[in-house]
Amino acid sequence: MNPELNLRQVDVFRAIVKFGTVTAAAAALGSSQPTLTREVLRLEASVGFQLFERRRQRLHPTARALKLYHAIEEAYSGLDKINASLQRMRAASGEILQVSTLPTFAQSLLPEAVARLHSEAPGLTIEIDNGDPRSQSPISGFNFDIGLIEGEYDDPTTEVIRLGAFRQVCLIPAGHPLASGTGPLRLQDFEDQAFVSLGPKDPYRLILDRLFEEAGVTRRLPVTMQSANGACEMVRSGIGVSILNPLTALGYLGDRVVLRAFAQAPAFEVSALHPVDRPWVDTAGRLTGHLKAICAEAQQRLQALHLI
CATH class of the missing domain: 1.10.10.10 (Winged helix-like DNA-binding domain superfamily/Winged helix DNA-binding domain)
Incomplete structure (x- = not known):
């Protein structure tokens, strides 16, 4: 040998x-x-x-x-x-906080939350990974202190912290026939409309497809996008209408985009994950607090706009 x-x-x-x-x-x-x-x-x-x-x-x-x-x-x-x-x-002059997040939250929730946290802890270093924290496990190794996800999640290896519960909203290009009017839009309003859809495996895409199919409503799908921000950009360019999560949609309000409520809107929940076997650091708790506050502020804004 x-x-x-x-x-x-x-x-x-x-x-x-x-x-x-x-x-x-x-x-x-x-x-x-x-x-x-x-x-x-x-x-x-x-x-x-x-x-x-x-x-x-x-x-x-x-x-x-x-x-x-x-x-x-x-x-x-x-x-x-x-x-x-x-x-x-x-x-790093201070603590290092590792965050794993879906891309949509890296562009909507996190920037303001990180800004607030840095004003309290200027020596903090935050490392943000744009990936689904649910793809990690004790076997592959958790590499985050806080993970941001959408939808339900139940796993004994992680603590789930509810940040906010919303309803999806309609994004309409300014000047589009559906942009005017009051009250929530209904499934039938989208008959034969050009509709910007998320990817074929997106869970919210699947929910919407089922709703339209059950209602017998046929849409035209000229563009399919993998990201909510990309879909918003398509709506802003006048490609078509869409139904998306309100946190991303609010960032496009007034920028050639009109938001309207949707009567059959699917629920959209935002949660933070924390691995149970990973030590809880102070800044993770403070970041979670800021995220909750920003979600509450977004809820108030949606209410004021009559979108819920």
């Missing part, structure tokens, strides 16, 4: 592949050419197959050696991430 590689042998092998000559690798490692030459011979004896072909005073890795090199580089990339994280911790 061949012995396993030690760290010194890995460093020698990596340096030779990277620099191409024993002389250059020795200089990089602070060693001598004769010493490294002997170590290469012992290395090849240890692995049990040839690692290098010697041509024109250079060492060319064999096919097997390249596979080994790629495996080593993958391991080193993990170490690089660890060191990069360590450097961020050293550079």
